[in-house]
Structures are given as structure tokens and as C-alpha cells.
Amino acid sequence: MNETDAAILQAARILQRHPSNPWREELQALLVRAEAGEDVTVQVIDLLRPNQNVRRWMQEQIALSVPGFRGFEPLLGRQGIIPASQSWICPRKGCTEKSLPVIREGEDPPTCEQHRVRMERRRG
Numbered sequence: 001m002n003e004t005d006a007a008i009l010q011a012a013r014i015l016q017r018h019p020s021n022p023w024r025e026e027l028q029a030l031l032v033r034a035e036a037g038e039d040v041t042v043q044v045i046d047l048l049r050p051n052q053n054v055r056r057w058m059q060e061q062i063a064l065s066v067p068g069f070r071g072f073e074p075l076l077g078r079q080g081i082i083p084a085s086q087s088w089i090c091p092r093k094g095c096t097e098k099s100l101p102v103i104r105e106g107e108d109p110p111t112c113e114q115h116r117v118r119m120e121r122r123r124g
Contacts, residue, residue: 005041007065009034011058012044014098020107023047053086057101060087088119 001009009031016027026047030040048054086102089095090112097114102121109118 001039003066004062005039007062008041008044008058010065011061012048014061014100015048015054015058017110017113018100018103019110020103022103051101051103053101054103057087057099061098087122089122090115091117091120 012027012031015021016024016031021027027044030044030047034040045058048058087099088102088110089099090097092112092115095112095114097112099122100110100119109120111117112119
């Protein structure tokens with residue numbers, strides 16, 4: 001398994017814990033297949049790609065793990081890391097927990113697993 005595939009699966013595991021995750025069952029099935037040694041990264045990407053916030057969050061997570069990662073599809077203009085347009089982050093300064101994407105407007109904020117506090121919305 002290459003670095004990009006490992007980063008995609010790690011991001012999927014993080015997303016699996018998101019309380020507003022509408023793909024919980026599909027992701028769980030794909031992660032089980034991945035644990036059995038099957039390459040499911042294309043299926044994970046195809047499942048999550050339609051949601052713009054999740055797609056951008058995934059790109060950010062992978063870019064943090066894999067130097068030179070450019071994304072799931074060719075982009076116009078500058079290449080490089082695309083910051084998550086809308087994501088949840090822990091309000092505690094220096095928290096090392098990963099961010100989570102805003103999946104849909106109006107969802108309840110997830111809880112930071114490390115600090116047990118509600119995450120706050122980051123824009124940008």
C-alpha cells in the first residue's frame with residue numbers, strides 16, 4: 001500500500017467517527033475490506049467525492065500526510081494544498097486531534113475525542 005492509499009484510509013477512519021456521517025455503513029464495509037487486504041481507495045474516493053466539504057477535507061488530510069499530493073482530480077489555477085472550506089476543529093489551543101469536515105449545514109458539532117468538548121467551525 002502506498003502513502004496516498006494509507007492516508008485515504010486513515011482519513012476514512014477519522015470520518016467514520018463523525019456524528020453526521022451519512023456513509024457510515026458503506027465506509028465501514030469498505031474499511032473491513034481494506035483490513036482484509038483489498039484495495040478499496042477508489043471506492044472510498046468515489047463514495048465521498050460528491051460532498052465538496054468532505055472532498056476538500058480529504059484532500060487536506062492527505063496533503064498533510066503525503067508530500068506532493070495534488071488531489072483527486074486536476075484543478076484549474078494554482079496547484080497545492082486546498083484548505084478545507086468548512087471544517088470542525090477543537091477550540092483548545094494546541095489540540096492535536098484531526099479536524100472533521102462539515103458534512104451538511106445545520107449539523108450538530110462533533111466532540112473532540114481528546115478533550116471531550118464540542119468542536120468549533122473553522123472557515124477558510
